[in-house]
Amino acid sequence: MTNLFTSIHSFFNPTYDWIPQVVNNSKHELEESYPNRYAGKLLLQTEISLEQSTFTHLLSANYFTAVTAIEKHLFGHRCRRCGNQTKRMFASFPCARCGTTHVYCRRCIEMGQITSCQPLYYWTGPTPVWKAQEKACQWVGELSRYQKKASERIAMTMKRGNDELLVWAVCGAGKTEMLFDGIGKSLKQGKRVCLATPRTDVVRELLPRFHTAFPSTIISGLYGGSEDKDGNGQLVLSTTHQLFRFAHAFDVVIIDEIDAFPFHAEPTLSFAANRAAKQDAARIYLTATPRKMQRQKVEAKKLKAVFVPVRFHGYPLPVPKLQMDFDLKSALKNYSPPKSFFSWYHKRVNRQRQLLIFVPTIKLAEEMVAKLANTLNLDKGDAIHHVHASDPDRAERVQQYRDKKFSILITTTILERGVTFPSVDVVVIDAGHVVFDEAALVQIAGRAGRSPNDPTGEVIFHHDGKTTAIVQAIKSIKKMNQRGRKL
Amino acid sequence: MHCLWCDQEIIPEVTWQYLLFPEPPRKICSNCERGLVLLAGKRCSSCSRVTDQGICNDCRRFENDSAWKNVLTFNKSIYSYNGLLQEMITKWKYRGDYQLREVFSYHFRDLFNQSFGKKQVVVVPIPLSEQRLLERGFNQAESLAQLLETPYQHLLTRIHGEKQSKKTRRERIESENPFQVLAQVSNPVVLIDDIYTTGTTLRHAARLLKDTGCPEVYSFTLARG
Structure with missing residues (x-):
């Protein structure tokens, strides 16, 4: 029995x-x-x-x-x-x-x-020995006061092991930099470290940054289609799906965007992440928009947490503006943005900024390119492009956009998090659509104003009826800004 | 029921007709099914390739060659070998997702019955060599033959050689016959395989069968490559 x-x-x-x-x-x-x-x-x-x-x-x-x-x-x-x-x-x-x-x-x-x-x-042979490094972390840069506090907590948790820490930091708080100190110290102790993130784009973006920060460490970058398939590095940057090969491998596991879609929706991924960690590993969870379950755990003091409410440059998060459009549905039928988008576009505050447009479906992203190019008299090949999850040139497009090769990028929610563009205005078309949940909207709004040279950016949600997600997202952004001011 | 390919849930449309004559549950969603293109329209009468010529150049070359003339009566294929089918066959045959064969079961059975249902035929799947079978775990041709209502027989064995898919057309045609016949048959034979590419493998098998007294050999394949 x-x-x-x-x-x-x-x-x-x-x-x-x-x-x-x-x-x-x-x-x-x-x-x-x-x-x-x-x-x-x-x-x-x-x-x-x-x-x-x-x-x-x-x-x-x-x-x-x-x-x-x-x-x-x-x-x-x-x-x-x-x-x-x-x-x-x-x-x-x-x-x-x-x-x-x-x-x-x-x-x-x-x-x-x-x-x-x-x-x-x-x-089941001898455990691997990694070369001890006197000074693994070569990163030079200043951390803000709040970053520093979080960084210390992270390093302490990593050192102690067998512990968990939730790092609740707003979009653009500079999470990666807060990790450097702890990771450097762990590598020095000969520990093996893994940073898992749900998106391929993020691994690609982080890899060069880590190579510069840890020049003498063997670093593996694992994602679907990466050249490195083995992941034999002491420091492994990986998409969560690539953790399926690891078991009791890491002394430190950092999970980025613990609330993001694949992690949140697929229990198998947390199975893989838990298995990849050694029994006495330190686990660090990063998030800007914790889900209800995580917030409850923090409130019940079952999960330790550190809060970073201010962006690294000290400016508050841009609060989205709502735009009610009665013509939204009919405009979307023609794959066009609503009228108010065009009147806003022609009177933009800062025309130097690139424009990032989020749409709910792949079809819409594809069709809207031609439509917008036509209406705005832009050259389709030069000024405006789209990306979505099954786009083969996605990585290249995103890089071109980051290099300011073209000015308007239409995207589905795949670019909602992790990726950084220095100076953009953000527009969400049909923000009431189910794919845009609270976390997604907060993350999307967080794409604007990432650079200290241009810390404010406009964020506009076009909708034809407020949803709970829209209301909650704005409420949570305002709340974080408030907490940031108080400190 | 969930789609075997994309795992989306399939929700059947419930109409009066559905209630009275319920269809068997579908294995693949309508979205993925649209990606599988049934060969239709004007086709080569000998190999099922889509062409206007009546009989295509490749088949004409075989028929003009005395060694290959009339070896294979005709080949019938079901799908055009497009990107989606290629992906499916890779996952099914090379990765070993055995269950994916059910995606093809309806058309496979239906078209077989249309083409060969009235004839007294013997179904023979193209065998794999011992080594390849151990490597792959199952014979894809045999697993297709199991989808049919007609029972099948093992009449051939295969000697291990290089993969067909790694060779050019010329190398394939000039290669030695990899098959051996195990038993004689006096009925017409339908050979079963997954892809008809140049038709050499099937013709090799067909020639041996004909040499041992089989009156006619047809082939029935999933895709025309």
């Missing part, structure tokens, strides 16, 4: 005790690079680039241990690689290798099929 209860309980509460501990600690006759290459990862045999004979030897000497990839539960399965528990995402097939029919996970199949006759292999 107790077995039954534990079985049911463990289906809903994933455990990580199946991850093997170190078995063979002898470094004798072992190639030096192996621990750094393989430790902390769950790999298929095809992902381990060793000769068959070498691999067999390492396996028989317990340097690798096979781990069953799919857990069987009373009413379902759990994939130990991606955390998938959804019934329809498991299927069975008659395996020609072993002649039995068995279950495989469909969710992470792009990373190679795992079944009961294809286990995952986990390194």
Whole structure:
């Protein structure tokens, strides 16, 4: 009976005790690079680039241990690689290798099929030793008073380990800089650090910044389509999806944008993030717009938190202006912005600023480019472009826009967070659409006024009826500004 | 039911007709289904390629070559090998998402019955070599043959060689016959495979079958590459 209860309980509460501990600690006759290459990862045999004979030897000497990839539960399965528990995402097939029919996970199949006759292999040899660095962090720059306070708390949590900290910092507070000190100290102690963020664009943007700040550290950048596939660095910058290969790998795990869409909506990602961290790891969560659950935890003092209510340049967050448009729906039918957009556009305060337009759907983003170019008499190829999630040239476009190669960018919510453009005005068309929830709107408004040279930017929400999300977003921005003033 | 490809939920439209004659649950949503293009219109009578010529140049070359003349009566393919189908086949065949075959089941069965339903045919899936089968875990042609109501037979074996998809047309045609016949048949045979690219693999198998006394060989494939 107790077995039954534990079985049911463990289906809903994933455990990580199946991850093997170190078995063979002898470094004798072992190639030096192996621990750094393989430790902390769950790999298929095809992902381990060793000769068959070498691999067999390492396996028989317990340097690798096979781990069953799919857990069987009373009413379902759990994939130990991606955390998938959804019934329809498991299927069975008659395996020609072993002649039995068995279950495989469909969710992470792009990373190679795992079944009961294809286990995952986990390194159970000596733990990797990273080169101690006297001065890992070469970043020079001033932190503001609030940044400094947060930075100290972060460094302390990282040092102590086995602890959690929520860093609640407004958009543009300079979160990355607040991490540098703590990360530098952790690297110096020989710890392995991971910064996971939900979006590919963010990893691409952060990578050069970290390379400059930590010039002597081996840094891996992992995202879909990245050249580095292994993630053998001491410091790993990764999208959350790329954490599916890691288990008990990191001493410090920093999760950026803990409230963002993929993290928020997919429980499998927090499964992966929790598994990637060692049992005694320090966990730092960054957010500008915590979800209700996190706020309640903070209020109940179940989660430690540090608050940074001011942007790094000290100016308040731009408060969005609401624009009610009765012609919004009919305008959107023609893929055009409402009339009031044009009257605002022709009287903009600062015409030097680039314009970032958020629309709810991909279709709208694509069609509006031609429409706007036409109405505003702009050259379509030169002045105005669009990006969305399935756009193959997305990274390039965003970089061109950042380099001010063109002036208007129409985007879906993919650019809502993480990316920084120095001087933009922000317009949201159809802000009442369901894709724009409170967090999204706060983040979008936070794209404006990021630079100390142009700390104010205009933010306009076009809507045809206020939604709770719009009202709450503005309320929360104003509240943060108020808290910032009080300090 | 969720779409096997994009995982969107499929909500069937409930009409009187649906209530009276409920359709079997669909495996793929209408959005993804639109991406799968059924071959239609004017096509090569020999290989299903879309062409105005009646019989396409490649097939004419085979028919003018005495070694290949009349080996394969005709090939019937279902889908055009477009980007979406390529992605699906990659995920299904190479990544091993076995269940994806169900996406094709309706058309596969329907078109088979239209083309061969009235004939007394024997269904033979193109085999994989032992080594490739272990590598892949399942034979894609066999898993397609299982979708049909007609039972299938293993009449062929394959000797291991380089992947067909890594070769040029010329290399494929000039390559040695990789198959061996296990048993004789006196009925017409329908060979099953996933993609018809140059038709060489299928013709190799067909020639062997014909040499051992099979009256006619057709092929039925998922895509015309």
